[in-house]
Amino acid sequence: MNAGEPYSAYGPLRRKEDARFLRGRGTFVDDVQMPGMLHGAILRSPFAHARIVSVDPAAAQAHPKVRAVITGADLAGRGLAWMPTLSGDVQAVLATDKVRFQGQEVAFVVAEDRYSARDALELINVEYEPLPVVADARLALDRAAPVIRDDVPGRADNHIFDWAAGDAAATDAAFAAADVVVAQDMLYPRAHPAPLETCGAVADADEVTGKLTIWSTSQAPHAHRTLYSLFLGVPEHKIRVVSPDIGGGFGNKAPVYPGYVCAIVGSQLTGRPVKWVEDRSENLMSTAFARDYHMHGEIAAAADGTILALRVRVLADHGAFNGAAQPTKFPAGFFGLCTGSYDLRAAHCQVTGVYTNKAPGGVAYSCSFRVTEAVYLVERMVDLLAAELGADPAELRMKNLLRPEQFPHTTPTGWEYDSGDYATTLRLALDTAGYPQLRREQAQRRARGELMGIGISFFTEAVGAGPRKHMDILGLGMADGADLRVHPTGKAVLAVSCQSQGQGHETTFAQIVAQELGISPDDVEVVHGDTDRTPFGLGTYGSRSTPVSGAAAAMAARKVRERARIVAAAMLEAAAGDLEWVPGRWQVRGDPGQGKTLAEIAMAAHSSLDLPEGVAGHLDADTVYNPPNLTYPYGAYICVVDVDPGTGEVKVRRFVAVDDCGVRINPMIVAGQIHRGLADGLGMALMQAIAFDADGNCLGGSFMDYLLPTAVECPSWELRETVTPCPHHPIGAKGVGESATVGSPAAVVNAVMDALAPCGVKHADMPLTPANVWSAIQGVPLRTDLAFT
Amino acid sequence: MQITVTVNGAPVTREVEPRLLLIHFLRDDLGLTGSHWGCDTSNCGACVVWLDEIPVKSCTVLAAMADGHRVRTVEGMAARGSLDPVQQGFAQCHGLQCGFCTPGMMLTARWLLDHNPDPSPQQIREALSGQVCRCTGYENIVRSVLWAARHEKAGRDGGAAEGAG
Numbered sequence: 001m002n003a004g005e006p007y008s009a010y011g012p013l014r015r016k017e018d019a020r021f022l023r024g025r026g027t028f029v030d031d032v033q034m035p036g037m038l039h040g041a042i043l044r045s046p047f048a049h050a051r052i053v054s055v056d057p058a059a060a061q062a063h064p065k066v067r068a069v070i071t072g073a074d075l076a077g078r079g080l081a082w083m084p085t086l087s088g089d090v091q092a093v094l095a096t097d098k099v100r101f102q103g104q105e106v107a108f109v110v111a112e113d114r115y116s117a118r119d120a121l122e123l124i125n126v127e128y129e130p131l132p133v134v135a136d137a138r139l140a141l142d143r144a145a146p147v148i149r150d151d152v153p154g155r156a157d158n159h160i161f162d163w164a165a166g167d168a169a170a171t172d173a174a175f176a177a178a179d180v181v182v183a184q185d186m187l188y189p190r191a192h193p194a195p196l197e198t199c200g201a202v203a204d205a206d207e208v209t210g211k212l213t214i215w216s217t218s219q220a221p222h223a224h225r226t227l228y229s230l231f232l233g234v235p236e237h238k239i240r241v242v243s244p245d246i247g248g249g250f251g252n253k254a255p256v257y258p259g260y261v262c263a264i265v266g267s268q269l270t271g272r273p274v275k276w277v278e279d280r281s282e283n284l285m286s287t288a289f290a291r292d293y294h295m296h297g298e299i300a301a302a303a304d305g306t307i308l309a310l311r312v313r314v315l316a317d318h319g320a321f322n323g324a325a326q327p328t329k330f331p332a333g334f335f336g337l338c339t340g341s342y343d344l345r346a347a348h349c350q351v352t353g354v355y356t357n358k359a360p361g362g363v364a365y366s367c368s369f370r371v372t373e374a375v376y377l378v379e380r381m382v383d384l385l386a387a388e389l390g391a392d393p394a395e396l397r398m399k400n401l402l403r404p405e406q407f408p409h410t411t412p413t414g415w416e417y418d419s420g421d422y423a424t425t426l427r428l429a430l431d432t433a434g435y436p437q438l439r440r441e442q443a444q445r446r447a448r449g450e451l452m453g454i455g456i457s458f459f460t461e462a463v464g465a466g467p468r469k470h471m472d473i474l475g476l477g478m479a480d481g482a483d484l485r486v487h488p489t490g491k492a493v494l495a496v497s498c499q500s501q502g503q504g505h506e507t508t509f510a511q512i513v514a515q516e517l518g519i520s521p522d523d524v525e526v527v528h529g530d531t532d533r534t535p536f537g538l539g540t541y542g543s544r545s546t547p548v549s550g551a552a553a554a555m556a557a558r559k560v561r562e563r564a565r566i567v568a569a570a571m572l573e574a575a576a577g578d579l580e581w582v583p584g585r586w587q588v589r590g591d592p593g594q595g596k597t598l599a600e601i602a603m604a605a606h607s608s609l610d611l612p613e614g615v616a617g618h619l620d621a622d623t624v625y626n627p628p629n630l631t632y633p634y635g636a637y638i639c640v641v642d643v644d645p646g647t648g649e650v651k652v653r654r655f656v657a658v659d660d661c662g663v664r665i666n667p668m669i670v671a672g673q674i675h676r677g678l679a680d681g682l683g684m685a686l687m688q689a690i691a692f693d694a695d696g697n698c699l700g701g702s703f704m705d706y707l708l709p710t711a712v713e714c715p716s717w718e719l720r721e722t723v724t725p726c727p728h729h730p731i732g733a734k735g736v737g738e739s740a741t742v743g744s745p746a747a748v749v750n751a752v753m754d755a756l757a758p759c760g761v762k763h764a765d766m767p768l769t770p771a772n773v774w775s776a777i778q779g780v781p782l783r784t785d786l787a788f789t
Numbered sequence: 790m791q792i793t794v795t796v797n798g799a800p801v802t803r804e805v806e807p808r809l810l811l812i813h814f815l816r817d818d819l820g821l822t823g824s825h826w827g828c829d830t831s832n833c834g835a836c837v838v839w840l841d842e843i844p845v846k847s848c849t850v851l852a853a854m855a856d857g858h859r860v861r862t863v864e865g866m867a868a869r870g871s872l873d874p875v876q877q878g879f880a881q882c883h884g885l886q887c888g889f890c891t892p893g894m895m896l897t898a899r900w901l902l903d904h905n906p907d908p909s910p911q912q913i914r915e916a917l918s919g920q921v922c923r924c925t926g927y928e929n930i931v932r933s934v935l936w937a938a939r940h941e942k943a944g945r946d947g948g949a950a951e952g953a954g
Contacts (some may be wrong), residue, residue: 014880021888022876024823024863028889031822114813115806195924196827196835196889247825247889248923280828502887502924672883675926703832703921711914711927 004231005582009514009521012668015507017519019501026245029200030277032215037202038067040266041117042259043107043124044286045099048135048357048696049126049146052098052106059123060109065116068269069124070108070262072096080265082151083231086473087254087331089160089322090151092256092362098131100148100320100696101359103285108262110274133357133696134158136786137294137317140354148320148355160322160353165336165413170346174309176704178300182384186766187691188373189785190292190358192284192706193365195501197247199287200277204264207271210238216260218243219253220539222475224495225531227256230263243529249501250680251363253257254325254541255288279702288325289358289690292317292366292785293373297338299381305391307400309412312338312349312377324353324362325541327478329473333370334462336413340378341422341460341634342400345411357696366680366741368463368542370632379457379746383753384762392439393456394430394751397424401458408727411549413463417632418727420660425722427457429636429658432720438640446758451643453755457788459743460634463735464547465538466627474537476740480544481535481625482552484513484560486619490607492517494556495527497537498549504669504735505545509553511665511729516557517598518584535622543633543735546665547726552625554730559621564601567619570611571596571604631726631734635659637678639747643755648774650686650752656718657744661736662726671719677740679719683709685748689767691785710740792856797865811845812836814852815862822952823863823892827921833918837893837922838862844897846919863892866899874937874944875899884933886924893920898934906945907938 020026057069075081095106107124110118132146133505139145140158148158175181201216212234218224220242227237246253259276268272278287294315300308316332318324318705326333331349339347364370374475382400386393401422403411438454445452468477483495494513498505512525526534537549561581568586569576572594580589587595595603605611605619640654657674664670687707690700700706725732745766752768753761756776765775765785775781793802796819815821815838826848827835840854866873868876869897875898879886885891894917901908901916908916913934914927922930948949 015883017888018885019879021885021891021894022863022872022879023867024892026823026888028822028825030826033820114817115808144911194923196826196833196921198827246887247827248887250923264918280830280833334792370844445954502889504886668883672886672925673927674927676886676924677926680923702830703828704830708921708923710918710921711931712918714914716910716931717926717928 003741007518008627009511011667012412013507013511013666014522015504017504017506017512027215028197028245028247029215030201030203032274034202034204037273037275038110038112038264038266038270039114039117040110040274041121042105042262042282043121044282045095045102045104045106047099047128047130049131049133049148050099051131052095053127053129055107056125057107059125060120062115063120065112065124066109066120067112068110068266068574069092070265074108074503075265077755080261081254081460082475083261083322084227085323085360086325086330087322088474091321091323092389093261093561097151097516101357102696103359105258105284105687108266110266125360129741134695135357135692135694137315137354137356140356148357153208158355160318160355161331162352163332164350165347166348167346167412168348171309171311175300175311177441178308179303180301180385180388181298182381183298184381184384184763184764185296186380187785188291188293188295188376189766190289191365191684192289192690193250193252194284194706194708195248195250198278198280198283199253199257199259201263202273202275202715203261203267204273205264205267208472210236211240212264213240213242214260214264215242215247217253217297219249219499219501219530219541221499221531222536223473224256228276240532243499246499246501251325251541252288253501255323255362257287277641280703280765284690284706285698285701286359288323288361288363289319290361290363290536291373295377297377297381299385301385305389305396305399305470307342307344308346310339310378310381310634314351316353317357317358318353318362319358319360321360322353323360325364325471327465329470330369333364334368335370335374336415337371338377339411339413340376341376341402341458343402344412349413358692362652364542366738368738371461372742372745375399375459376746379528380749383750387762394435394660397456397458398426401426413530416629417460417627419724420632420634421724422458422634423721425658425660426438426636428720428722429638429656432658432718433654433656444578449646451755451788453641453643453751455639455747455751455754457637457746457750459745460632461742463543463738464627464631465542465544466561467629468626476538478538479624480537480548480552481624482556482623483535483622484556484620486560488603490519490523490602492526493753494524494553495534495551496553497534498545499539501540503545503673504666508666508669508779509550512550512553513557516554517561519598543737546733547631547735548625548730550732551627552731556621556623557623559623560619563619563621564598566612566615567605568596569600570609571601576727590752594767624743630726631662633659633661633734633736633739635739635743637743637747639751640753641755643752643773644779647771648777650768650773652682652715652748654718655715657740658722659736659739659740660724661767662724662729662734663732665733673737674719674740675717677738678744679709679714680741681744682714682748685766685768687767687769689785790853792853795857797858797861807851807853811847811850811852812853815847821862821864825887825889825892832921834893835890837896837920839896844900863895866895873899875902875942877935878933878936882929882932882936884925884930890920890922894922894930898937901934902938902941906941910935
């Protein structure tokens with residue numbers, strides 16, 4: 001910091017957590033070793049739908065290294081065969097009546113070592129009676145479709161929910177008055193978050209103390225603790241959930257999985273700690289997927305390009321158990337954001353959720369609860385409208401974007417966007433990309449028969465759930481706590497409920513506190529991921545850490561500052577009202593020489609100094625932050641692709657991303673998060689999809705089949721920023737962790753469709769693999785989510 | 790069976806099952822948990838270690854195959870307490886987030902720089918293309934390796950590396 005500049009703890013500070021990771025000294029769940037620890041493994045169903053005739057564990061039990069074999073019947077005897085999901089449905093921990101998706105959990109073996117546990121799985125004899133399978137959501141509501149969830153007496157179909165938002169009549173009227181209407185079916189294929197570390201747990205049920213400790217890959221340790229308590233009947237104060245270093249989450253580690261429960265029961269049965277870590281196939285085949293939305297969009301406009309209205313119908317595939325993660329009142333998540341960033345007169349969207357014989361889930365894969373699907377839909381529809389009108393997609397967007405004076409803006413589906421200057425952001429993206437030059441180059445290349453495409457997307461995200469009045473998960477309101485302790489020497493320890501999976505909370509949150517207290521981030525230690533050491537909160541997903549826990553940290557620090565004022569006043573024998581705060585110090589207004597640093601004040605607060613009546617000493621403070629609204633980060637993305645007309649291969653040549661996430665605490669970390677999301681979006685657009693065959697066999701069960709982008713598929717990302725502070729957040733920040741995942745797939749797909757325009761292609765579904773693109777060029781688009789169409 | 794493997798310069802002898810994977814030998818038998826297991830199918834590279842002087846995916850190497858050979862893991866990257874320039878580059882350029890792929894990425898990057906001290910960004914991307922990172926979008930990993938290359942060159946040229954990043 002140079003003299004004269006205001007103090008700032010914000011900036012591209014190198015990360016505190018790197019020191020351990022660079023030396024291989026992180027502690028991930030599979031790194032946890034305990035004396036006497038046993039290893040668990042899960043036997044899984046080879047069938048997508050089958051009645052279980054019998055399960056015979058005798059041979060496995062006889063294996064010399066096996067300590068326990070747990071079946072569905074064993075769990076049923078304990079009342080634990082079914083557990084609650086995050087959506088208030090139930091999910092089988094171990095199947096009792098039938099299996100409902102391929103890879104479903106059937107039995108659990110506990111053995112002395114990993115390899116023996118796997119060996120013993122081969123010794124369990126299960127007799128199945130295969131049943132007809134529903135692998136295609138579009139067939140789930142047919143009268144002839146088998147009822148998947150007949151565990152619920154009286155259930156006669158595979159329907160889960162209907163949800164709608166907006167004004168249907170006003171939307172119909174707007175469509176009736178429109179000059180142009182464009183409609184399109186599109187699929188957002190099932191994807192899997194696939195964090196590089198799979199899910200796992202080490203459970204230690206201490207028979208003597210009654211304490212149950214669970215180290216697990218959890219994005220929401222406190223919510224998991226409450227769930228375990230309610231479900232297992234273990235008193236909550238006797239449960240400690242520790243989420244140590246997490247090797248990526250992206251929504252995949254929000255739910256509680258059967259394996260965690262099995263590890264707990266295994267430990268209770270054997271009296272020894274039990275480790276269970278799934279392999280990659282188990283992760284891809286059984287843990288929470290994302291997307292799988294069959295969407296039909298219609299957009300209405302006037303002849304001059306003024307967008308009037310949007311109408312959307314969605315068929316949502318939730319798999320065999322409704323394990324979707326989102327606030328209770330929002331069964332389709334925040335899909336209502338499908339009106340995007342535009343000034344519409346009316347909109348109506350309707351989502352129907354169905355069961356299929358596929359793995360459960362429906363988590364936010366690096367997006368705030370279905371906003372990725374919503375943004376993809378509207379941004380494709382706007383491009384299709386541009387094509388219909390013969391308009392430039394950039395100009396069409398510019399014409400219809402919400403204007404700064406319209407904020408706060410209530411959308412036709414009821415969301416209150418807090419702030420934005422959209423046109424400035426889009427203009428910066430266009431300038432950065434050199435948009436007119438790119439269009440000229442494209443014209444020249446087209447004349448030579450080359451397929452070059454330029455794709456634009458503009459997105460608005462809604463992140464940072466609560467407010468708790470409207471948003472809860474299983475009845476737990478989405479407000480988060482922060483505890484801030486200031487030691488006598490002025491060093492601080494912040495404890496927060498959110499849990500980093502790589503986002504760098506130990507650095508960013510130290511910067512937040514340091515900024516408020518005028519001290520160095522080095523003097524702030526951040527504690528997280530241990531329910532015994534941190535205050536309650538709903539955890540990290542939906543980009544909620546900075547919007548919620550970050551706000552809590554800032555508010556706790558401001559409380560500390562006010563406590564310090566009272567102590568400083570006593571030290572200086574001045575009235576508290578006569579003191580002014582300069583970073584790190586309270587001083588007498590008009591007499592800067594008379595002041596005390598935070599460290600001096602902290603020591604005095606712990607001393608025998610005579611304090612005013614009612615002030616007990618110490619500076620520690622805690623708070624619970626209940627957000628008044630979500631935060632609404634946004635951005636403009638431009639993707640440039642070249643498509644090989646012979647092979648259909650797409651090469652992303654450039655990608656420009658301009659993000660506005662309000663105030664950036666650590667711009668280095670923010671940029672890293674955006675890089676990640678851009679790679680994610682490229683992956684979903686071009687290669688990532690979990691497909692199934694007609695028998696419900698998962699065709700994306702390994703990294704050989706479920707393709708993830710590597711360094712050679714990714715371009716060098718070009719990032720720019722605008723800053724529109726969030727008006728209701730204590731430090732003006734908005735969430736950013738998932739913005740790029742939300743915004744980028746549409747930019748890539750729009751670019752490819754733009755490239756294919758000379759071939760007469762208007763739409764092809766993701767992933768735009770070479771085969772899919774080549775087929776589209778030939779005029780025969782493929783369905784890539786199903787192998788049998 | 791009994792195997793003797795020189796791990797990060799120190800010979801270790803253990804009785805192992807013939808089917809034991811090298812990654813599990815390192816992690817479970819030796820407690821070197823810096824190398825990670827991510828996919829089973831040699832696609833992700835979280836388990837990359839050096840076998841003699843070559844990066845290998847230790848999830849598809851048997852511990853028995855390392856008998857009589859040298860293995861280098863992330864725990865052996867820092868020399869006499871000071872971080873390898875590749876490790877420094879990852880810290881300087883925010884080349885890691887969750888840290889799970891990082892050991893494998895760094896070991897491959899170290900191998901690359903030993904064989905090509907001045908790689909282009911494209912050569913770095915190709916060298917790392919057998920490995921997956923889910924957090925960084927690779928941008929800062931490439932920058933990290935470039936940082937290391939630049940600082941090693943400065944070191945070789947006798948110039949001061951400080952401030953060149």
